[in-house]
Amino acid sequence: MPDIFVNYRSADEDTGAVLIERELSRRFGSERVFRASKSIKIGRRFPQELLTAVRRSSVLIAVIGERWADARTAxxxxxxxxPEDWTRREIVEAFESGALVxxxxIGRATRLGRHDLPPAxxxxxxxxYRRLDTRNADGDLARIGDDLAESVPRLAEAEREIARGAAAGGEVDNQVGRVDGSVVQARDYTHRQSGGIGNVGGDVGTFINNASGPVQTGDGPQHNDLRNGGVHFNGDGGNYIERGTAQQRFNGRRTDRQDRDR
Incomplete structure (x- = not known):
C-alpha cells in the first residue's frame, strides 16, 4: 500500500516527478511511493488504480513546473x-481524503495564488511548498524526504527498517541458475594479495603470493641452503638470488650479476 502519491502533469514536469519518486523510493521503499507509469501494472484499469492509490496515501506530492497551470485540453x-483532468482530480481526491498535500x-516555477486556480x-x-532546483537537486530532495519522515511517523519507521536491513546484510537472492559441477554464491567477496595481478581470466601461468623461502617453479629438485654455502640444481638450470647477487646456473656453469636495483 503506498504512503506517498506523486502527482504530476506529463506535459509539464515528468522528469522532476521521476527524480522525486526515485529518491523517496530509495529512502522509504518503492512499494510506499506511487507514480502512475511505474506503479500501475500492465492491463490494469488506470482510473480505478489512480483513485484507489490516492485514497490510501497519506501524502500527495503535487509536482508543479512552469507549464503546469497553463496546460490545455484537446x-x-x-x-x-x-473536472475530468486527472492532475486536478487526484489533488481534489487527496484533499477530500485528508491527505497531506x-x-x-520545479526550477523557476512560481508559487500559485488562489486567483490562479479553480475553486476546487x-x-x-x-x-x-518545497522547491526542487536541478542546481541543488541533492539538497532539495533530501529536504523533501526529511520533511516527510518528520510529518508521517510510519515513513520514518520504514526508513529505519531499511537502514537496519542494510546494516544486517539482508538476504541473498539466487542469481546462479542451473549449473553443471560445483558453484559457490556469496554476498561479499574479498581477495587480498600482493603482486598486483588483479582479476584475470584464462591461464596466468605461475603466480607466487607472499613467498617466505626458496621457491622452485620448474621441474626437478632444488637445494638452496645458503647457510652451508651452496646451491644445487638438477635440470637445465634456473635463476635465484644469493646474498644480493643474481645467480644463473645452466648446464653446471654459474654466472653472476650484481643486483643493483633490489
Whole structure:
C-alpha cells in the first residue's frame, strides 16, 4: 500500500516527478511511493488504480513546473478548469481524503495564488511548498524526504527498517541458475594479495603470493641452503638470488650479476 502519491502533469514536469519518486523510493521503499507509469501494472484499469492509490496515501506530492497551470485540453481549454483532468482530480481526491498535500515547485516555477486556480483547487495555494532546483537537486530532495519522515511517523519507521536491513546484510537472492559441477554464491567477496595481478581470466601461468623461502617453479629438485654455502640444481638450470647477487646456473656453469636495483 503506498504512503506517498506523486502527482504530476506529463506535459509539464515528468522528469522532476521521476527524480522525486526515485529518491523517496530509495529512502522509504518503492512499494510506499506511487507514480502512475511505474506503479500501475500492465492491463490494469488506470482510473480505478489512480483513485484507489490516492485514497490510501497519506501524502500527495503535487509536482508543479512552469507549464503546469497553463496546460490545455484537446479543445483548447485550460486543463485545470476541466473536472475530468486527472492532475486536478487526484489533488481534489487527496484533499477530500485528508491527505497531506505538498506542492513541489520545479526550477523557476512560481508559487500559485488562489486567483490562479479553480475553486476546487484553491486550497492548494495555501499549502506550504518545497522547491526542487536541478542546481541543488541533492539538497532539495533530501529536504523533501526529511520533511516527510518528520510529518508521517510510519515513513520514518520504514526508513529505519531499511537502514537496519542494510546494516544486517539482508538476504541473498539466487542469481546462479542451473549449473553443471560445483558453484559457490556469496554476498561479499574479498581477495587480498600482493603482486598486483588483479582479476584475470584464462591461464596466468605461475603466480607466487607472499613467498617466505626458496621457491622452485620448474621441474626437478632444488637445494638452496645458503647457510652451508651452496646451491644445487638438477635440470637445465634456473635463476635465484644469493646474498644480493643474481645467480644463473645452466648446464653446471654459474654466472653472476650484481643486483643493483633490489
Amino acid at each position: 479543445e483548447g481549454l485550460r486543463a485545470l478548469d476541466d 505538498v506542492p513541489v515547485l 483547487l484553491a486550497e492548494l495555494a495555501d499549502c506550504q
